[in-house]
Amino acid sequence: xxxxxxxxxxxxxxxxxxxxxxxxxxxxxxxxxxxxxxxxxxxxxxxxxxxxxxxxxxxxxxxxxxxxxxxxxxxxxxxxxxxxxxxxxxxxxxxxxxxxxxxxxxxxxxxxxxxxxxxxxxxxxxxxxxxxxxxxxxxxxxxxxxxxxxxxxxxxxxxxxxxxxxxxxxxxxxxxxxxxxxxxxxxxxxxxxxxxxxxxxxxxxxxxxxxxxxxxxxxxxxxxxxxxxxxxxxxxxxxxxxxxxxxxxxxxxxxxxxxxxxxxxxxxxxxxxxxxxxxxxx
Numbered sequence: 420x421x422x423x424x425x426x427x428x429x430x431x432x433x434x435x436x437x438x439x440x441x442x443x444x445x446x447x448x449x450x451x452x453x454x455x456x457x458x459x460x461x462x463x464x465x466x467x468x469x470x471x472x473x474x475x476x477x478x479x480x481x482x483x484x485x486x487x488x489x490x491x492x493x494x495x496x497x498x499x500x501x502x503x504x505x506x507x508x509x510x511x512x513x514x515x516x517x518x519x520x521x522x523x524x525x526x527x528x529x530x531x532x533x534x535x536x537x538x539x540x541x542x543x544x545x546x547x548x549x550x551x552x553x554x555x556x557x558x559x560x561x562x563x564x565x566x567x568x569x570x571x572x573x574x575x576x577x578x579x580x581x582x583x584x585x586x587x588x589x590x591x592x593x594x595x596x597x598x599x600x601x602x603x604x605x606x607x608x609x610x611x612x613x614x615x616x617x618x619x620x621x622x623x624x625x626x627x628x629x630x631x632x633x634x635x636x637x638x639x640x641x642x643x644x645x646x647x648x649x650x651x652x653x654x655x656x657x658x659x660x661x662x663x664x665x666x667x668x669x670x671x672x673x674x675x676x677x678x679x680x681x682x683x684x685x686x687x688x689x690x691x692x693x694x695x696x697x698x699x700x701x
Contacts, residue, residue, distance in 0.1 A: 440477035445504045447475045449497040463492035465647075470526060481505055482523040484647070520663050521642070521654045526578065530645035532677050534590040534636055536627075537657075538600075542576055543589060543624070545612035549573070551601030579622060587622045590636070590677070590684050593629045596697060603701050610698040617691055625684035626693055635679040643673055 450460050457475070461468040464485055473479040486505055490498035525531060533540045539548060549572050553565055560568065579587060599606045617624045627636065642654040653664035653673045664670055685693065 443475040443477040464488040480520045528644040530586045532643040536592045545608045547605045547608040593626045626690040627684045
């Protein structure tokens with residue numbers, strides 16, 4: 420929202436790093452030492468067992484809240500060990516680490532906002548569109564990388580139905596809907612998918628008109644997440660670089676811009692009508 424469109428060389432879920440796998444192994448060892456199953460530990464730290472499994476497998480960056488909540492479940496000494504293990508992750512500078520932190524926030528968020536001006540947000544892309552995007556990626560992907568990225572992106576999209584109490588809001592430039600990326604068949608699949616996803620109670624999709632003199636999105640794409648403790652975190656991504664924005668002032672400014680854009684874009688209902696018209700015109 421991954422924006423949530425990349426997050427690694429080739430997008431989607433990055434290759435596992437040794438440091439993430441090491442942290443996962445440390446967490447598993449400490450959990451086993453405490454005599455807790457994944458389900459028991461997950462309940463105590465207020466995450467799903469599936470999410471804890473992904474962290475132990477090195478597939479997710481551990482959120483700060485997990486470290487804070489682990490002391491009661493594992494004990495003070497084990498919690499200090501976990502914090503020490505996490506330091507090597509937070510010191511690492513790299514695209515994959517940034518994205519994994521955002522993916523962790525994304526999976527636990529109560530509100531997710533996304534404004535996109537260059538590509539349909541990853542959480543809204545149907546499979547034909549995903550394949551069209553990765554087919555055009557430079558440098559080209561191997562077949563194995565291609566399959567991995569498609570699978571990873573489709574997996575992330577389960578958030579939309581898997582978290583019915585999370586509010587999802589998307590603002591998309593109308594030009595992206597008219598671009599016909601991948602051709603008419605891919606575009607038809609996109610329109611139908613957006614209409615279907617837009618019927619979910621927790622999802623709002625708005626198109627920003629082609630002509631909009633009062634447009635607050637000139638600083639570029641952005642994503643925002645409200646955490647379970649009601650903090651706002653931002654994320655920006657472009658040209659294989661990304662940044663997590665946790666500073667409250669900066670996140671507040673992004674939130675103000677997004678709120679203004681919501682008032683400038685077409686309503687959810689008007690956007691659905693536009694999509695139906697565009698589908699009929701293909």
